Amino acid sequence: MRFNRPWIAALLLIFSSAASVQSTTRPGLVLQKRYIMGTVFEIAAYDQSSQHASTAIDQAFQEIVHVDDELSNYKSGSALSKLNRSAHFHAETVPSDLYRVIETAVQFSKLSEGKFDISVAPLVNLWKAALSGDAEPTLEQQQKVKGCVGYKKIEFIAPRQISFRSPCMQLDLGAIGKGYAVDRAAEVLRAGGILNALINAGGSTMLAMGAPPGQSAWLVHLRDPSHKIDPQVMLKDESVSTSEQTIPSLLGKDSPGHIIDPETGQPVQTEFAVSVIAKTGLMSDSLSTTLLLLGPAKGRVLIQGMAEVSAIWIAPDARVETVMSGPQIVFGRKA
Amino acid sequence: MIIHHWRITRRRISATAVLGVFVLVSTCAWSSIFIHWTSPALPPARELGFSDLVLSYDAPSPLMQAARKQGYRVYVEMSPQQATALATKAESEGWAGIILNARQSERAQALNAFASLRSAHPKLRFFVLDPDGKQPEMRGSLVIKRDAVLEVSSPTAQPWIDSNLALVRVEQGADNGQVPMYSFSWNSPTAGQLARTNTAADYSLAVAEAGAFHADLILELDAGLQKALSQRDRQAWTLWKQVRSYAEFYSHPAQEGLQAAADVAVVVDDLDPSDEAMNLMARHNIPFEVSSATNLQSEDMEGVDVVVVFAKPDKKLAFQLEHLASQGKTVVVVDAHGSYPWQSQGAVQLNEHAVSYAVGSGKVLELSEPVSDPETFAQDIRRLIGNRNALLSLWNGLTTIAVPYRQNHGGLKVLELINYAQDPVRVQVKVKGSFAAIRYESPENGCCKSFAPAQHDGFTEFVIPDLAIAGRVLLENQPETGSGKGHP
Numbered sequence: 070m071r072f073n074r075p076w077i078a079a080l081l082l083i084f085s086s087a088a089s090v091q092s093t094t095r096p097g098l099v100l101q102k103r104y105i106m107g108t109v110f111e112i113a114a115y116d117q118s119s120q121h122a123s124t125a126i127d128q129a130f131q132e133i134v135h136v137d138d139e140l141s142n143y144k145s146g147s148a149l150s151k152l153n154r155s156a157h158f159h160a161e162t163v164p165s166d167l168y169r170v171i172e173t174a175v176q177f178s179k180l181s182e183g184k185f186d187i188s189v190a191p192l193v194n195l196w197k198a199a200l201s202g203d204a205e206p207t208l209e210q211q212q213k214v215k216g217c218v219g220y221k222k223i224e225f226i227a228p229r230q231i232s233f234r235s236p237c238m239q240l241d242l243g244a245i246g247k248g249y250a251v252d253r254a255a256e257v258l259r260a261g262g263i264l265n266a267l268i269n270a271g272g273s274t275m276l277a278m279g280a281p282p283g284q285s286a287w288l289v290h291l292r293d294p295s296h297k298i299d300p301q302v303m304l305k306d307e308s309v310s311t312s313e314q315t316i317p318s319l320l321g322k323d324s325p326g327h328i329i330d331p332e333t334g335q336p337v338q339t340e341f342a343v344s345v346i347a348k349t350g351l352m353s354d355s356l357s358t359t360l361l362l363l364g365p366a367k368g369r370v371l372i373q374g375m376a377e378v379s380a381i382w383i384a385p386d387a388r389v390e391t392v393m394s395g396p397q398i399v400f401g402r403k404a
Numbered sequence: 405m406i407i408h409h410w411r412i413t414r415r416r417i418s419a420t421a422v423l424g425v426f427v428l429v430s431t432c433a434w435s436s437i438f439i440h441w442t443s444p445a446l447p448p449a450r451e452l453g454f455s456d457l458v459l460s461y462d463a464p465s466p467l468m469q470a471a472r473k474q475g476y477r478v479y480v481e482m483s484p485q486q487a488t489a490l491a492t493k494a495e496s497e498g499w500a501g502i503i504l505n506a507r508q509s510e511r512a513q514a515l516n517a518f519a520s521l522r523s524a525h526p527k528l529r530f531f532v533l534d535p536d537g538k539q540p541e542m543r544g545s546l547v548i549k550r551d552a553v554l555e556v557s558s559p560t561a562q563p564w565i566d567s568n569l570a571l572v573r574v575e576q577g578a579d580n581g582q583v584p585m586y587s588f589s590w591n592s593p594t595a596g597q598l599a600r601t602n603t604a605a606d607y608s609l610a611v612a613e614a615g616a617f618h619a620d621l622i623l624e625l626d627a628g629l630q631k632a633l634s635q636r637d638r639q640a641w642t643l644w645k646q647v648r649s650y651a652e653f654y655s656h657p658a659q660e661g662l663q664a665a666a667d668v669a670v671v672v673d674d675l676d677p678s679d680e681a682m683n684l685m686a687r688h689n690i691p692f693e694v695s696s697a698t699n700l701q702s703e704d705m706e707g708v709d710v711v712v713v714f715a716k717p718d719k720k721l722a723f724q725l726e727h728l729a730s731q732g733k734t735v736v737v738v739d740a741h742g743s744y745p746w747q748s749q750g751a752v753q754l755n756e757h758a759v760s761y762a763v764g765s766g767k768v769l770e771l772s773e774p775v776s777d778p779e780t781f782a783q784d785i786r787r788l789i790g791n792r793n794a795l796l797s798l799w800n801g802l803t804t805i806a807v808p809y810r811q812n813h814g815g816l817k818v819l820e821l822i823n824y825a826q827d828p829v830r831v832q833v834k835v836k837g838s839f840a841a842i843r844y845e846s847p848e849n850g851c852c853k854s855f856a857p858a859q860h861d862g863f864t865e866f867v868i869p870d871l872a873i874a875g876r877v878l879l880e881n882q883p884e885t886g887s888g889k890g891h892p
Contacts, residue, residue, distance in 0.1 A: 102544045104803045104825035109564075111544040143800065203791060272545035316777060320736065320758050320769055320784040 096265070096282050099123055103130045106137045106247060108271030114258065115265040115282055125261030129254040129268070136253050139167050140246040142190065142239075152231060153190075153239050160224070160232040168229045170242060170249050170351070177245075177355045178220035180371060185359040186331040190241035191217040196336060199325045200315070211334040218331050248310060248354025251276040255350075273311055276350045277304035291344045291398070295387035299401030302346055302379070307396060310353035312361040313342040330362055337362055340386075345372075346379040346395050356380070365390035435583065435615050437651050438479060438503075438622045441471070443630035449475035452633070453648040458503060458622050461486055472498055479503050481533065481622075484510065484517035491525045501529030503585070503622070507536060508676060515580050533622065534575060537588035538566040540613045541606075542803050542824040565824045567805055570682035572617045576664075577672075577694030586614075587622035602626050604646040605826045605873060611647060612847065612874035615654025616807055616820035618664070650874065653847035658818045658876055662809040665816060667789045667796075668692040669708045671700055673715035681714070681775045684782035689798050689806050690789070697721055702728060707810075709733060709793045710785055716740045730764030734788050739774045799832035804871060808835065819877040821868070828870040833877070839864045841880040848872050 096115040099122040103110050112129055116122035141147040148167045155161050163171075174187040191214045199205040206214075217237035224232045242249075247270040254268050255276050265279035267287050277287040286303035292311045293300055302309065314326035314337055326336040343361045347353040356378065360368035365382045369392050372378050379395040382388075391398055438456040444467060449455045457471050461482035471478045477500035482490065487502050494502055502521070506514030514532050522530050543564040568586055575584030588610075590602060607623070614621035625633075632640030670682060670692050685692050693708070695701070697715035702724050705711065711728055713735065715721070722744045729735045729746060737744075746768040749761045754769070761768045769788075775781045786794070795816065796808050803825035809818040815837045823829055838859045845851035855866040868875060 098548070100546070100548070102542065104542060104827060104829065107800070107802065109542060109544045109803075109825075111546050113546060113548075267546070269544060269546050316780045318755070318784050318787075319771060319775070319777065319781050320788065321754055 097122075098281075099126065101126050101130075103133075105130065105133050106141070106250060106270070107143070108247070108273070110250075110254075110271070111267075111269040112254065112258070113267045113269075114263050116263060121261075122263060125258050125263045128261055129257045132253050132257045133250045136166065136246070136250040139164050140170060140242045140249070142241050142243075149240060149242060156231055156233040157236050157238065160226050160230040162230050165229060166249070166253075168225075168231065170245060171223065171231060171240065172225060173351055174242070174245050174355060175220050175223060175225075177359055181359045181363060183220065183331060184362040185244070185355060186218065186220050187240050187242055187245065188218050188220055188223065188238055189329050189331045190239035191237060192329045192331065192334055193241060193327070194239075196325050196327075196329060200327060205325060215331075215334045218334075244312075244358040245351060245355045247271070247274045248308065248350035248352070251308060251350035270350075274308060274350050274354045275304070275310075276308040278306060280305050290401070291381065291383075292342045293383055294340070294342045294385045295383060297387045297402060298383065298389065300344070300381055300383065300389075300398050301401055302396050302398050304346065304396065307346055307348055307377075308350040308353040309344055309346045310350070310357040311342060311344045312357040314339055314361070328358065328361060339364065340384045341365070341382040343368075344381050344383075344398075346398075347375075348377055348395075352378070368392075435618050435654055436620045437611055437614065438585075438620065440481075440587070440622050440624045441467075441630060443627060443634060445634035446471060446474060446476075446630070447633050447636070452644070454651065456500070461490065468497070468499075477501075479529070479531070481505050484514045487517055487521055487530075491521055491528065494528055495525060499528065501531065503531045503533050505533050505535050508534075511578075515578075518580070531582060531585050531620070532580060534571060534584070534586045535588075537568045537571055537586035537621075539588050539591050539606075540568060540609050540822075540824060541566050541591070542826070565687045565803060565805065567683070567686055567822075567824065568613060568619070569617055569686040569805060569807070570679065572619045573664075573670075573682065573686075573692060573694045574672075574676070575619070577670075577696060583618065583620050585620035585622070587624065590624060590626070601628070604643040607643075607647040608650040608847070609822070609824065609826060609873050611650040612654065613822050615650070616805075616822050616874060616876075618662075650847045653845075653874070653876075658809070658820075658878060659811065661811055662818060663812070664691070664693065665795055665808040665810040666691045666693040666708055667794060668710045668712060668785060669705050670694045671697050671711060671713045671715055671721075673697040679714065680778040681712075681781050684778040685785060686805060688782045688786055689796055689801060689804075690782060690786055691795055691808055700724055705733070709790070710788050711735045712785065713737045713740065716742065717744065722746075725768065726763055729761075729766035729768050732765040734766055735763075735768045736771065736785070736788070737768060738771045740770070741772065744768075793836075795836045797834040799834075800829060801831050801833075803829065804831055806833070816879050818879065821871055821875045821877065823871045823873055823875075826873055828872045831868045831871050832865065833868060834863050834865045835879065836863055837879065838862060839879045839881060842866045843878040843880060844868060844875060845878070846872065846875040848874075852878075 096117050097119055098113055098115055099119050100113045110133055112126045114122045114126055139148040142149050148164050152161050152163055177185045195206045195214050217235055222234040222238055224234055251268045251270050251274055255278055258266050268276045280286045286305035289302055289304055289309060291300040314328050328337050330337040339361060343357050345353045345356040345360060347356060360380055363371060372380055372392055377395040379393040379398055381398050382390040436456060437454060438458045439454045440458045455477055457476035458479045458481050459468060461480050468478055479501045480499055481503040484504050484506060487504055504514045504518055518530055518532050543566055571586055572584045593600060610623060629640055633644060668690055700721060705728060711733055717725060717740060725735045726746045746761045746763045749763055752760045754760055757772045759770045796806055798804060798806055804821055804823045807820045808816050811817045816835055839857055842855040842857045843852045844855055858865045
């Protein structure tokens with residue numbers, strides 16, 4: 070902390086809920102966190118006025134809560150929950166945010182030929198009990214539930230109606246919702262005059278706006294399951310997302326993971342952690358899950374045609390695959 | 405109004421509040437908040453609402469005298485060596501007691517001093533303090549380094565909680581005859597970060613955590629707050645009244661004779677609360693108790709399903725562990741290479757580092773290396789307990805720690821909950837046992853709301869719609885008809 074007069078910090082009283090005022094000309098950092106969407110969102114913002122930054126951050130958090138109210142499949146009153154309950158019967162009118170997210174998700178489903186699929190929810194639910202120690206579902210159960218899955222059964226009626234062509238279809242936006250939330254939070258921060266900030270959605274998706282004072286970009290260390298290579302990237306007005314299958318059990322045999330391959334109906338078997346850098350959270354979030362499911366060979370083909378996208382696959386034994394048409398990923402250590 | 409250590413009824417508390425009578429009473433074995441004071445001036449004890457004040461051993465003499473005149477019981481914090489030299493002076497100067505500040509490395513010495521000082525100075529109260537507590541908080545994954553460059557430490561990790569539950573369990577495992585006592589320092593801003601001042605919610609969370617865990621806390625107050633309180637600043641007192649309401653809530657036991665309930669017993673050879681495996685078990689709401697490897701009492705483990713051993717078993721302990729496994733428990737022995745009696749049974753290789761041995765109706769699992777990933781280890785322990793045995797499960801409780809209490813080895817009676825996120829969350833709870841009524845009280849809203857329980861296969865489920873910082877669930881077999889039990 071760079072207080073020109075450090076004693077100020079001790080004398081300021083404790084009644085502000087956020088941060089106290091700094092009397093230097095250099096922008097100060099305000100860091101706040103909230104538990105939303107089942108994870109800890111953090112926003113770090115630089116501004117001359119900590120009060121101004123705090124107010125803008127509060128508004129950004131409120132926007133994330135609003136997104137959660139629409140996209141959550143945990144909240145029974147969310148727009149998504151209503152859609153899941155009624156779109157089998159009739160075309161349901163949904164908020165424009167939800168329509169946009171589902172439409173974008175289906176575009177990634179088409180690009181990945183169904184590997185990324187937000188209609189995988191029934192399979193995810195089927196495997197949840199096994200994750201907490203119960204028996205794995207039988208092949209027969211898996212086959213039955215697979216019949217509920219398939220993005221082609223989602224019907225869009227512009228501008229804001231959606232219906233399902235399957236009586237048991239359920240959508241889960243867990244693989245894309247946080248990406249959209251950080252995009253929306255960034256828009257709110259910009260509208261509030263905050264230009265240099267970093268929004269972190271539980272570590273799985275982050276969006277960097279501008280850069281810290283005196284820096285060209287935000288330095289972010291990426292997930293490294295090998296603990297050997299320390300991949301890093303400098304982000305400026307970009308987002309990074311990481312996907313990784315559930316870590317294997319220390320005291321048992323293979324444990325089922327939480328990421329399900331809609332093609333096989335089973336948890337994807339992969340050791341890789343995948344990080345993707347793209348211009349928006351929506352894109353990085355959906356691409357990271359997609360690339361985890363596709364693996365390096367097919368994933369490379371998918372994103373080679375995309376501008377300003379970088380990706381890295383890292384295995385626990387430090388095997389690395391990269392594709393970089395966006396920011397350069399560098400290594401702090403050599404394996 | 406005094407806030408702690410009293411055994412009077414809630415009705416009496418209510419009457420006291422209504423009359424505005426400020427009473428200072430003596431302490432008992434429950435949970436207490438001691439206020440650490442450093443400023444030269446201080447408000448009267450009856451206004452602050454706390455009567456136990458902790459001063460440094462080198463605090464100016466006028467402050468010590470003023471504190472006593474203002475109605476405080478004055479405790480002085482010092483090292484075990486200083487205590488031996490100053491105990492006689494403490495008696496002559498009217499101190500209420502001495503707090504022995506002892507880090508883990510000085511623990512044995514402190515406990516020896518504690519025992520001898522207690523017998524030599526029966527008029528003084530002595531406490532052994534663990535000063536290595538953590539500021540309770542919900543943590544994110546951003547780490548600020550190198551003056552305003554932000555890093556992410558673990559992109560796929562779940563939210564972290566910094567709690568003192570593992571520390572309290574370790575202190576309880578040491579069984580030194582006192583309620584666990586700890587203190588912590590507030591986190592300092594890191595590079596580039598603007599100073600953040602402690603809020604009422606921060607202090608309230610700290611007070612609630614100690615109360616929920618049945619521990620004593622020495623609470624540090626920000627220097628600015630001390631000064632503002634002593635100057636009768638209105639905003640400061642508004643803040644302090646909120647903090648005081650949390651202390652009032654925990655000033656009386658929900659029921660007498662409650663014991664912490666556990667699914668897991670952790671056996672250790674050195675009692676180190678920094679062990680991350682225990683911290684992660686706490687965060688995953690796996691109720692556990694801690695025992696010393698040299699003092700394991702097998703008969704105390706009737707209620708547990710899993711025994712985790714972070715110690716190299718000697719012959720006696722190995723025999724005890726095999727016996728526990730033969731009774732149907734799962735024993736997990738971590739990084740303890742050697743020959744043990746259970747290895748005569750058929751081994752099943754689970755993975756590269758884990759082997760399972762069937763023993764009677766239970767099993768022993770050997771992990772051949774230290775716990776490399778405490779998060780995964782905690783989830784493994786949860787799976788080993790099994791859904792059929794788990795005392796407690798939470799949904800949407802990633803920022804919540806729930807501590808179950810039972811009465812005299814019986815079924816569950818009370819659940820204390822702490823929400824480290826501080827913003828209200830809707831938490832779904834499942835507890836073992838069939839309960840006809842669920843009552844809920846909280847420092848924020850007092851007593852009592854009733855929640856509709858749903859009973860399934862020997863478990864009771866209910867939803868707490870708005871857990872703010874803290875709450876207490878009373879699990880009742882029959883609905884109560886009277887209204888006198890409530891919190892004021």
